[in-house]
Amino acid sequence: MATTTERLLVTYRVRGEAATIADRAQALAVEQSVEMPLAAIDVPRIATEIVGAVQAIEDRGGGVFDLRISLATATMAGPDGPEAGQILNMVFGNSSLHEDVMLWDIDLPAGFAALCGGPHWGIGGLRERLCVGARAITATALKPQGLSPDELATLAGRLAAGGIDVIKDDHGIADQRYAPFAARVRACAEKIAENAVKTGHPTRYAPNLSGSLDALRRQVEAARAVGIDLFLIAPFVVGFPAFATIARENPDLGFLAHPAMAGAARINPALLYGKLFRLFGADAVIYPNHGGRFGYTPAICREIAAMARGPLAGLAAALPVPAGGMTPARVAEMLAFYGPDTMLLIGGALLSAGPHLVEETRTFVRAVAETSHG
């Protein structure tokens, strides 16, 4: 049997006490690998090749410790190489049940990370395809769900007429009876293309993928047929194995990852959005911006953006998409905070313009262009 010595390094941030933290670290290393008493393992190679190993314990003060534990990558790969679900299972399966343990960071061997795929387009590819030069990218959301395909298409057309770069589906829009995927995507794609011709700007439509892997495949096929090459997907809703599979099967497509169901209650948000979503193919990662409807602090948001854009074993960078209750009034502030390698996603606040939707969209687009270049 080949040796299975390659490891990835997981950092868990844990509340604990100095006197017992070494035992705690050892227990966690066992929990996340063989999950049984080491004394009961009588096969020597399991101890050396499979059991998690405590590499370092760092006292961060205030009763908080970073435990660095190496786990064998061989436990996370199947016949087709690294398996997304199994990677999450090994690094976060049981630790997710421990209230005082936060999955903080993962360092992956470059070869292993490369086999996971990573973003297809990355920030550079998004910029090129969207024809946006060096400025920040504008995006909005198509909603409310419940509209018919024609109603959604009309709305999409108006947003495109405003010159927006990306129109993504609301993440609640799936394949419902009142707006079946194939029908609404066709209708929206046509209307957006019509309006893009008028503005001369290539607005991209990113429909939401949902359901089982069979459904994802049907949806991708239907969308490809009308020229779509960018998709919204929520990895925690469809499942990481399905997300990774659909991304791997479609190396020419781009993906925006949505945080629905992510919770991030016990995963460092920077790791979740900046590495985990990206690792399996997210070109852009949507997350709740500070000062909106959700609770992340500015510091957390800064770390998410830095990790999404930062180095990751040679994989392409992912574009940060701060969102969740944003308004055109915040454009200058957000661009000062994030810089131009950012997609600004404003949904409800644009839609509130009602009859002035096209103008309001245009104002948003112009503000981003001017601020980015200024």
Place this chain on the structure above:
Amino acid sequence: MATTTERLLVTYRVRGEAATIADRAQALAVEQSVEMPLAAIDVPRIATEIVGAVQAIEDRGGGVFDLRISLATATMAGPDGPEAGQILNMVFGNSSLHEDVMLWDIDLPAGFAALCGGPHWGIGGLRERLCVGARAITATALKPQGLSPDELATLAGRLAAGGIDVIKDDHGIADQRYAPFAARVRACAEKIAENAVKTGHPTRYAPNLSGSLDALRRQVEAARAVGIDLFLIAPFVVGFPAFATIARENPDLGFLAHPAMAGAARINPALLYGKLFRLFGADAVIYPNHGGRFGYTPAICREIAAMARGPLAGLAAALPVPAGGMTPARVAEMLAFYGPDTMLLIGGALLSAGPHLVEETRTFVRAVAETSHG
């Protein structure tokens, strides 16, 4: 367009203040449905048929409120009926990102729940197939991962020789190179069958399903070929759409749900294990018992068991499987706590018996039989 008036009732447990809780409830109803300002919705049927509606606000004291919000089931169904991922997305997608919101309960219309499938075997079906009469069911885990198919099979044979009812894979055992699924399942199934003939007791082997829907299907097929009809599956690892699909495609099979990655940080554990896993096909639900390696209280564990066994829109009951660091010494206490409609899962503590594994297993099995009948 047909009316889409059927609703399910979601209870969110929220920290808040009496003066603002009504606004908060309304905001959450919007967040979990159309996710945009209501004033910007100019299609009347969206407001009546799609927007979430606050049904009740209950002050539970101490700054905690239960918000009951009805959501349209039409938003959660696709061309094949209710879609597991979309149900989770609508009831928990964005709320998972709110630190102070816990998804507490869901009341489903009976017809909608029936379309979700529910347990195939249920508690009654498990009892019948496992030939256990009215006593509690015994179970153990096959581990450590890293063992070869032959090594796993030898271990499985010894556990079967001890007369255990169910041997499930450790949830870390997937389709790794050192123990490919088809090879190890065949080896284990044969060895267990051999030993079951000797004891006269039909030990069931429940291999762990992992990977994409394609992989799940391959694994089910390979396992069926060697007579397997019971499986371990972690819905949060494979994704709810994949779990629901593989269950629906195989109405004759039984499923044990594993809590890996569930975290349950912002979902009431009783709801998660007792309803959500069960809704899509879990016949038995594994969860961390109190007094083990995880943090649930006895009260939470009692509620999980009650909800798993309790009524759910006419669906079969699911068997509670308290686990996570259990020992044979706790059999009497656990059976007094849970009663006989329970599967006692003891992994590491049995495996620690080393050369006395068969005897230790037999002792566990006998203790359960005697305590259950006593």
